[in-house]
Amino acid sequence: MLDQPAAQLPVSQRTNPERSFSEEVRALRLGDGEVFRGEGILAVTKAILQSGVSYVGGYQGAPVSHLVDVLVESQDLLDELGVHLETCTNESSAAALLGASINYPMRGCVTWKSIVGTNVAADALSNLASPGVIGGALIVVGEDYGEGASVIQERTQAYALKSSVWLMDPRPSLPTMVRCTEKAFELSEATNTPVMMELRIRACHVTGEFVAKDNVPPAISRNHRLAEPAAHNYDRISHPPSTYAHEKIKVEVRQPAAERFIVEHGLNEHLPGERSDLGIIVQGGITNVLVRGLDRLEVEGKIPTLVLNVTHPLAPDQIADFCKGKRAVLVVEEGAPDYIEQAIHVLLRKRDIDTKIYGKDVLPMAGEYTAEVVTEGLLKFFAQSANDIDLSGPRERFEAARAGRTEAQRLLGGPLPLRPPGFCVGCPERPVFSAIKLLEREVGKVHISSDIGCHSFATLAPFNLGNSILGFGMSLAAAGAVAPVMQKRTISVMGDGGFWHNGLLSGVASSMFNRGDRVLVIMQNGYTSATGAQFIPNTSGNRRDGETTSDIAATLKAMGVGWLRTIRTYNVGTMLKTLREAMSTDDKGLKVIVADGECQLARQRRIRPQIAAQLKRGERVVRTRYGVDDEVCTGDHSCIRLSGCPSLVVKPSPDPLRSDPVASVNNGCVGCGLCGEVADAAVLCPSFYKADIVQNATWWDRLKWKVRSKVIGAMAGA
């Protein structure tokens, strides 16, 4: 075992690293008439405060993490307004938070990443939608779809339809997003129905400006508490027979009310155009792509367009009126199935309107509607419906751009190397997978059940470890039927974020209850690191105080886990030994290894300013980093295949007789020591060295150094 980096905090003392949202926090305080500048998701956050919410909650996930993150930093403002903030442990808990608006006339907003978060929240969501709300309830979902998405590609629309929850999909322009947010609360109250608002990745991060309004302190709040609970009303309970009544009210009362509200308040937008025989109906969120596509075909401003900032419910009269008298209407609806297009077909058919509807026949059924995809769809639409428009020029340019791309790809000669996301420099999770790779050298391939979190990067190069991902905190449960049919034990990997989100009950409790003979590795780094290092129950405290809420090992012991080891992850040798033992012990129960190592990103954020301050004060600081002797390295790169550290790179061999590039450690090295550990544990080669550089050396350091370099210099020269 090698020397380990100092200054790692025990998990109970890990606190949220310094992340500064000071600029964003200031923006949330803007008042009437001031101009807000910033990203879409922050604009929505501001609009929530302008709407007089009593409470906000959520579970982090791209692209909507910032909503809660910024509010966490805005505690003063929230205290002034009396807004309660709940940093929930999963989306289910966030959805349940909205239960407050069932009985009390207070507005609330929760947020999560969809589709996965909506799946987790589904039970509470159904039970919320059935009785309905009297205070406005808004759910801001990050529609993680298309380029940059990290989850399965499904539509939130399905939930809106099945639960009778209204769904907004605002045009990605800040004033529109802000107006939709404010109107969402009104719509919710006017129809006693929760409203979801989906924001795609680019919409969350789009920059822009709008004229702000004052924040509104809620009437019922932490600062203005209620003396009495609501009177008992069985109608508000989602149990029979109320549920039978709810089902009818949803379609007979609430939906017609919503349809009226949408039209009366002008939530959907009409973009005028001179071609009265043609039209386009588009989801609000796709509008910009569509408009640019029309511009490219030189027909921008010519085709009447109905922008659906609300995609459920549709306002039937509005759709019918728009289509009436037109020869052809194109529906631009991203994702499958084509719910909106189908609904429009049915609606027109029932009213005997014979406008031809185009949609998924000229546009693809699945996949992101990028500029290229929409332009191609428009070309097809116009070719079939309006061949009087001369598109030969634009078509030629479009085809030329495509031919140019083919030529570029020919020049480059095949696909470019991919850059899959990987573990950060010095990540404490990487050594665990190095150890698993070494374990596989001994025992052969093992079934590995992976999970959501940074550790899922192990499914990519260079580790390529993992057989399935079944959802957040699901890795142990997902091995439930694999383990019993496997000669070797299965290994499930889970993060501490996943453990608290779901893994504790779905995984550990179920495995214990069913006497599962499996191995579980819990990555305990102290944060939900993949989403921006948010607090979790085993972090030191939450955003309010420094007390640790819950300890993982203690929790597992209380649940009766007998075989439990907590290992520092960087010790690859020890980790390997422990894994070997877990795989071979006679203990037939659940075997849990808590792989402990502080998130290196968090650690670096924490210690960098400390070290800078120490150096400035002239204190002695030892900087540790690793290196490769380029004269000893022969360029096989086994070390890279077993670690993949971004700071472990290759460089041309300095040897005039060798052509293969040699390994090299670049200046990003944080001195975690894994490369040396792996070289040691895997018996790779003697190329690695550790260098401790003494900054602000004492006289003793300097004297020692002087004497040593003299003597060593003499010996080397000899």
Added chain:
Amino acid sequence: MPKPITLLIGALGGDGGGVLCDWIVSAAQSRGLGVQATQIPGVAQRTGATTYYVEVMPAGAAPSSVLALNPAIGEVDIALATELLEAGRMIFNGFVTPDRTTLIASTHRVLAIGERMAMGDGSFDVGRLLRAVKERSREQILFDMDQAAEESGGVLNAVLLGALAGSGRLPIPDGAFEAAIRHAGKSVDTNLAAFAFGRGHARGELEQAVREHRKRQTAVQGVADLIERARRTYPATSLDVVEEGIRRLTAYQDRRYAALYLDRLDAIAALGSAELLREVARHLAVRMSFEDVIRVAQAKTSADRLARVRAEVRAKGHEPLEVTEHFKPGIEEIAAILPPAMARRLIDWGRRTGRLGKTYFSMHVRTTTILGFARLRLVAGLRWWRPRTSRYVEEQAEIERWLGQIRAAAPLGLDLAREIAESARLIKGYGDTHKRGLDNYRRIGDEVIAPALAGRMTPRAAADAVANARVAALADPEGESLAKTLAAIAAAAPRMPQAAE
């Protein structure tokens, strides 16, 4: 309607693309220009690639109500890339076009994981990237921004911003960009310095210092006569390699050993191909200076090593340094320096007791302490003993076999001889790596080279087969590609009619 100027930025996680985007937006806003930016940050990890997209309305235009959030192929005016492969990716995806796009990119490479984990040289062909860059964009501003950042003491994204300002493609004066850097308020001085560097490069006011990758020659005295001998006998095209071989082997062992090197080469030179001689000279020098513990100790205690380490880890001035070496010799490494008979007994014992490949001695030696250095120096001093070691005897036999194959192949075809020479490249590394490489080398020797020399393949086909097998052996450490390739070679080789007797 006036059209927006479109910018696409390709960057690696951690390159500061988001900050770059903020600077551009802030500078445009300060000039009253309509501007919109968006990004695909994805997971914030280090190794992923990501893009940012910005639209800026030209001066005097009313801010358009609808700016696009997605780049469109053939409709990008300015493409910025923090790294060369990412520039290539934007070209590959059709966003950079010769009729429209100004490409501003750093020429340095940060190798992707697939390129780094290759068993040999897996890096993407830079020549192809540069050709695509030149042919597929309207104009280019290319320089090593990583190095410019280092020279300026700043960060790459500020250099890129400077290059954008220097390109003059946006209706935004330098002062507005500088104000944006100041307004952001972080590392203002270094960012402004980097900005100025980038702008200077873009305007051709600064020369790019070329980053050198100098090859290191072995320093050794008293081999002038051997070098003279080589110069007398060998063609000039092979001399740089042969001379380095002489120096290396003298430092590695002694003058006699270097003379043996020349003796061996004489037989190859007699085959009459200067090209073959050069290749064999290169591989032979590497093979003869095989990596045993003595050689590692020599390297770790060589005179210029400490200075090299200091430079590599950026130890400043007189900052004291502690260097710890990691060694983990096993039974095989110990046997390697014993005489053959003893070595055999030790290995047999190791095998019998199951300790072979299991028992290792983990040692951490601090070469910056007097005792630590002296210990390694002692091992390095075992050089005189080396010719008596089992490893030495084995290596010489292997080398002779290899030279024999080359000599036998040359009359059949020089290509085949060259490929046999080149197959020595598979033998490298230590421990398991070395064993795997040697096994692959021997398999190719048995299953491809031997049948080829026996005349069971045409020399042309044999040369191809050896080359294919070598590439396959370097494709994956598990040896799957090699097994497949060898099977294919065996299947393809025509069965020569065997003599009846």
